[in-house]
Amino acid sequence: MSPAASxxxxxxxxxxxxxxxxxxxxxxxxRSDFDLNxxxxxxxxETVLRPAAVLVPLVERxxxxxxxxxxxxxxxxxxxxxxxxxxxxxDPGETAPQAALREAEEEIGLDRSKVSLVGLSTPYRTGTGFxxxxxxxxxxxxxxLTPNPDxxxxxxxxxxxxxxxxxxxxxxxxxxxxxxxxxxYAMSWENQLIWGATAGMLRAxxxxxxxxxxx
Numbered sequence: 001m002s003p004a005a006s007x008x009x010x011x012x013x014x015x016x017x018x019x020x021x022x023x024x025x026x027x028x029x030x031r032s033d034f035d036l037n038x039x040x041x042x043x044x045x046e047t048v049l050r051p052a053a054v055l056v057p058l059v060e061r062x063x064x065x066x067x068x069x070x071x072x073x074x075x076x077x078x079x080x081x082x083x084x085x086x087x088x089x090x091d092p093g094e095t096a097p098q099a100a101l102r103e104a105e106e107e108i109g110l111d112r113s114k115v116s117l118v119g120l121s122t123p124y125r126t127g128t129g130f131x132x133x134x135x136x137x138x139x140x141x142x143x144x145l146t147p148n149p150d151x152x153x154x155x156x157x158x159x160x161x162x163x164x165x166x167x168x169x170x171x172x173x174x175x176x177x178x179x180x181x182x183x184x185y186a187m188s189w190e191n192q193l194i195w196g197a198t199a200g201m202l203r204a205x206x207x208x209x210x211x212x213x214x215x
Contacts, residue, residue, distance in 0.1 A: 003064075003159075003160050003165070004161055013209075017209050018118060018119025018208075019120040019121075021096075021119065030122065031123070032127075033127040033196075036184060040127065049130060049131035050129055050130050051090045051096070051131055052090060055085055057085075057110070059141055059143070060138055060139065060140065061141050064159060066159050068139065070086060070107065070154065070155050071083050071153045071192065072084055083193065083198055084197075084198050085134070087099070088107075096133035100135035107147070108146070108147050109144070111143070114139055117137040120133055120134065121135075122204040122205070124197055126197050156190075166206065171183060172184055172185075184196050184199065
């Protein structure tokens, strides 16, 4: 289905392509930072991945769907200044949907009553040892957001159609201190650079919905 379809039609179609909330996929089924970097090695001694979740908020605007994203605070110790979905690690006894909604409330003040969760996208393994579950939810447009200044520097929306267009994905790289070259996907929207794990999760959602791997 075209990303330019009505939000109502897209909601039903996207929901049909997601995993149910009780889905338990093994880590081998996940996408990861290692997909574009097969020479990267799993850190020695890493046997258990730490569970985390993000909310993939699809805002149902009259003009079409948009994806709500954040830019992390520059004062954070890790991934500072990077574009991300609201999310974080799971608390003990917490499910991925519960964690995604909690983190969205804590980070950007998103009222969970405005969110209709519909399913899970492809899990993503990060090079830092997390297994992230993307929880997809549709968000009513009458939302009022308040970013937590300790965690979030900016909140913005990107058209769903832009993020589901493979022509907008670039394959970039940077050289790590140990001399290895790490490749990653990136997309530029206005003055924001969407890259790394966030771009990887969006790529996985594109492949899941449209069934075509990007070169």
